[in-house]
Amino acid sequence: MTEPYTPPKVWKWEGQKQGRFTSTNRPIAGATHEQELPVGEHPLQLYSLGTPNGVKVTVLLEELLAAGHVGAEYDAWLIRIGDGDQFGSGFVEVNPNSKIPALMDQSTNPPTRVFESGAILLYLAEKFNAFLPSDPAQRPECISWLFWQMGSAPYLGGGFGHFYAYAEEKQQYPIDRFAMETKRQLDVLDQRLTNNKYICGDEYTIADVAIWPWYGGLVIFDQYDAQEFLEVDTYTKVRRWAEEIHAREPVKRGRMVNRIRGELSGQLRERHDARDFETRTQDKLEIAD
């Protein structure tokens, strides 16, 4: 049993253990070192990593390109958050919050920075008038679900995922608290998807793009190794929806971009051209070396 903790009067940062994926964090914001960001030739410059928040954006970009929006051509640069790239001066200029994903739109004058994955999805959907209903009766529903995802996923990732999978010591109190909330959220989605093909109805929108990497990931990719613990198989409507989205080719491509884990053939660490999916996956690059 862990000793009960009595907080001191004032919290001090003394290099306390923070668990996996958070060891580079500090209680102060801002750059820790000078590091310019690379800039490619495409209108959109994405600085990201293939985590669920990063995948939202690469999936939408691949969907936009597949739908014929050539202005969505993009360079995807790898930001290794485990190495602290998010604290480089160039990255902090694009996102003062030092978290991936971050986007620079070079097609505007001056270039436009966008950070927070939900804001990036909304920006791109509005820019290309796609994957967001224009009907004033349906648009608020879609935006509501987009914001639902942004508000809910931290309980899943930062709450459940952190304490169940990443924290060195397993503690019942936080695991109970966040397992319950995660199951409640899965039930919200399951009920929503009972009479709806997609989150906002018949149309596939940025709400699906935002929600899928997190909750689809839990149900079909066993994110956090928690399928049995959370009985994710009981959320049958979520599974049906997640599998349907996973079958989309742009989704498969978007999942590969900026990915640094898993099968080498599924990792396209940087993407600068549509042909990179055929020629520059990690298995091919390593053979060429």
Ligand SMILES: N[C@@H](CCC(=O)N[C@@H](CS)C(=O)NCC(=O)O)C(=O)O
């Ligand atoms: N609300 C943000 C969350 C972004 C976020 O948490 N990104 C993580 C990776 S998924 C990150 O960059 N972590 C680096 C760090 O905390 O230092 C969004 O949706 O864009």
